[in-house]
Amino acid sequence: MERFAEPSLLLLLRERPMHGYELIERLPEVAGAETRVDVGNLYRLLRGLEEEGVVSSAWSADLPGPAKRTYELTDEGRALLDRWAESLREAQGVLSSFLERYEQGEGR
Amino acid sequence: MERFAEPSLLLLLRERPMHGYELIERLPEVAGAETRVDVGNLYRLLRGLEEEGVVSSAWSADLPGPAKRTYELTDEGRALLDRWAESLREAQGVLSSFLERYEQGEGR
DNA sequence: TCTTACATATGTATTTGACTCATAGTCGTT
DNA sequence: AACGACTATGAGTCAAATACATATGTAAGA
Numbered sequence: 001m002e003r004f005a006e007p008s009l010l011l012l013l014r015e016r017p018m019h020g021y022e023l024i025e026r027l028p029e030v031a032g033a034e035t036r037v038d039v040g041n042l043y044r045l046l047r048g049l050e051e052e053g054v055v056s057s058a059w060s061a062d063l064p065g066p067a068k069r070t071y072e073l074t075d076e077g078r079a080l081l082d083r084w085a086e087s088l089r090e091a092q093g094v095l096s097s098f099l100e101r102y103e104q105g106e107g108r
Numbered sequence: 109m110e111r112f113a114e115p116s117l118l119l120l121l122r123e124r125p126m127h128g129y130e131l132i133e134r135l136p137e138v139a140g141a142e143t144r145v146d147v148g149n150l151y152r153l154l155r156g157l158e159e160e161g162v163v164s165s166a167w168s169a170d171l172p173g174p175a176k177r178t179y180e181l182t183d184e185g186r187a188l189l190d191r192w193a194e195s196l197r198e199a200q201g202v203l204s205s206f207l208e209r210y211e212q213g214e215g216r
Numbered sequence: 217t218c219t220t221a222c223a224t225a226t227g228t229a230t231t232t233g234a235c236t237c238a239t240a241g242t243c244g245t246t
Numbered sequence: 247a248a249c250g251a252c253t254a255t256g257a258g259t260c261a262a263a264t265a266c267a268t269a270t271g272t273a274a275g276a
Contacts, residue, residue, distance in 0.1 A: 040238095066252045
């Protein structure tokens with residue numbers, strides 16, 4: 001369930017801009033506790049999203065510590081998140097009708 | 109979303125034994141309207157499930173028309189379906205918490 | 217009789233995606 | 247100097263989904 005990483009990143013970034021490492025740390029909080037994404041892959045993912053214009057990034061010179069690249073969501077990114085939410089709602093619908101049907105026949 | 113085919117088949121078969129063709133027709137009803145599975149792949153899937161002991165099948169000599177192989181769920185199949193349901197419930201939980209968080213920030 | 221629909225298959229090929237492992241740089245702290 | 251935080255790139259494996267093609271046989275209807 002790493003396909004779920006993309007919408008999760010978008011959701012986190014909508015709440016406020018963050019740098020990559022922080023995103024990694026907070027990902028399980030949104031995408032499920034067992035979700036661990038390979039660090040390298042995540043930066044790749046972020047790069048990809050930036051190429052698509054979904055996020056934009058800049059080095060944060062002000063922050064202490066090692067160089068951090070801070071990502072923020074673009075308008076296009078917000079729109080993409082909306083589309084994600086819509087399709088996830090559909091998926092949820094399918095899921096819950098399945099489970100309902102499952103529970104109806106349980107115990108026979 | 110064809111990964112969803114397996115639990116759907118199991119659910120349908122728990123309700124009553126069916127032959128393959130009928131399963132194909134009724135699949136969208138459970139797995140979502142747009143779900144179309146390649147016919148050949150579905151028979152392969154059924155074969156696989158039978159090898160795993162999840163379903164059992166027999167030719168139905170009595171039924172009119174072309175030869176039909178009727179599948180029914182085994183006890184092991186029922187157990188597998190239960191496990192599916194459990195993990196789908198978890199997935200549903202992740203989904204709905206995601207959507208809830210999404211809706212909380214909507215319109216900013 | 218010819219076509220169409222029903223029904224069950226097998227073979228193969230492509231593509232995508234998940235996942236892993238390895239490496240390497242900078243910066244700040246200890 | 248060593249370590250942890252932070253950002254990256256490279257390369258590769260492996261299974262799964264998907265698609266496409268072909269085959270066989272029965273029965274119903276034009």
